Amino acid sequence: MARRVHIVGGGLAGLSAAVEIAGSGQHVIVHEAGPACGGRARSYEDRKLGCRIDNGNHLLLTANEAVFRYLGLIGALDTLQGPNQPIFPFVDLAKPCHWTLDLSMGRIPWWVFSASRRVPGMKLGELLSLKRLIDAQPTQVVSDCLLAGEFSRRLLNPFSIAALNTPSDEASAALLGHVINESLAKGGRACLPRFPKIGLSESLVDPALSHLAVLKAEVRTGSRVTGIESAGGRVTALQFPDDRIEIGADDAVILAVTAPVAAALLRDVIPNLVVPDAFESIFNAHFRLDYTPTPVGSFAKTHFVGVVGAVTEWVFLKGDIVSVTVSAANRYANREPEELGKQIWQEVCKALDGLLERPLPEEPFVQRLVWEKRATFAATPAQLKRRPSARTGLSNLALAGDWTATGLPATIDGAIRSGVAAVKVLGLR
Structure with a gap:
């Protein structure tokens, strides 16, 4: 046997x-x-929204070698999509500004010398924050390593919260430094953003289950x-x-x-x-519209945008669904979900103003608010x-x-x- x-x-x-x-x-x-496999990275039918959604938003990078090897094994590499450039659109609602971070494809960061490609208002000396993170000691937190300035406020701090799901004054600087070493430090070819064409289950779960069935593995739900x-x-x-x-x-x-x-x-x-x-939560807000918005500019290439200076952190456009992720959400634990959802929609309307062919309505057609209390370890x-x-x-x-x-x-x-x-x-x- x-x-x-x-x-x-x-x-x-x-x-x-x-x-x-x-x-x-x-x-x-x-x-x-x-009843279903996939854990936090799956899709499901939401009765309130009347459609299928992902239970969270996940953005992959081409640096995620283990993911792409896994997708290759299950025959699902073609289920992802994304721009052929390492671009990341951002909106700052505290100091109103739109920009697109446009990384260099190679390891040499030529992008930092171009005002149109780098973080607005940053000074080249602020790049020292990257070295401080990469060289960080095990006891240091991210905020210990960040130099004051727009590079930290508009990029490194949001990146840290998204990657570690922990506030920067608590999160491990050494862990973030390791992430930077495996992504940004390798150049833009390692930072091409990728996301499912349809949904998380269609990319990461369903093909795996089909693959396992062909190879006679048992999956008992x-x-x-x-x-x-x-x-x-x-x-x-x-x-x-x-x-x-x-x-x-x-x-x-x-x-x-x-x-x-x-x-x-x-x-x-x-x-x-x-x-x-010890755990950190993630708050996801899914807003369905009665029409499909048309993105413009770099947003049309990525279908996601980072938001600075707001509760809202990342906005994803998936057909007629506008989906928002708020990481390290323990800091909002005393807020009512409905109140938080209302503020987020107002921020989304401001953030996407100018990134869509027409403004969003004052209220979404229907919404679903999901608070994952123990989304990840702190x-x-x-x-x-x-x-x-x-x-x-x-x-x-x-x-x-x-x-x-x-x-x-x-x-x-x-x-x-x-x-x-x-x-x-x-x-x-």
Whole structure:
């Protein structure tokens, strides 16, 4: 009988692990507690909006090598789209201004010498902030490294919040420096923005499930693991509400669930396990219109725009849906969602004025407000120390998830990397 590999969790970390192993002669079984796979990176039918939407907005860069390798394996590279230039439109509502960051394709940052391509009002000396971030010590936070000026206010601070989902005065400078090293420092070819042509599920989830089905891997939804048994330094059984599966001598388990769920499941079998225990939220506002707006200028090429000096941070145009992401949203925890949604729509109307052929209406046709209270772990220096590696004290168990020690923030790329790392740790590939 072929070795069985049980993957607990059908998010991108679990799917990545499954895709990595499928077709290798091992019997892959994915256990997903919910009705659908994908975790935070999936699409669903929203009854209030009357259409299909993504449960969050995710912008990929060509630097995300793990993502593109994964898409290649599942045959979904052609499901992404984006401009053939490393351009990023921005709007500043505090100091009204529109501009487009237009990076150089190569490693030499010629863009900083062109007033039309760089951040308005920045001074070249402010680029020292990048070096300070790249050289940051583990205990430093992002704000320690940012020099005062428009380069930090209009680019580095928004980039930090979006990448780490943590306020700059709390977020790890070293982690942001690592992100910069893997993207901006490599030049514009590594920073081409990419996003799904249709939706997250159509790019990241559905093709993976089809690929796994062809390779005879099992994906069991509604399959919730409630306990893990161990003996002799290895996992011996998985418990379910109405079932129990024994883990054979050659079998392996990859636990690809959230940090709190992993801690709960492993409390008795790995009592000294340390995982992140502080989290940051994300607020998403989806506004549907009764027509499809027509973008102009660089917005027509990207279909997204960054917003500075407002609650609104990133605006995505998806057909007749205007979708907004607000990262590090714990700071707005005392605000009512409806009140926040009203302010965001007003900001969107101002931000997109001049970026659409005609102004947006005073009110959207219908809206959906989603507050993900535990969207990611808080990317603080203290929490980074709590990220475990894929390897555990049990010989046949590995951990996966964007909260493990991937070297990246809690991103799609980090989740996919973690699945691959878990497979390698167990020697399954």
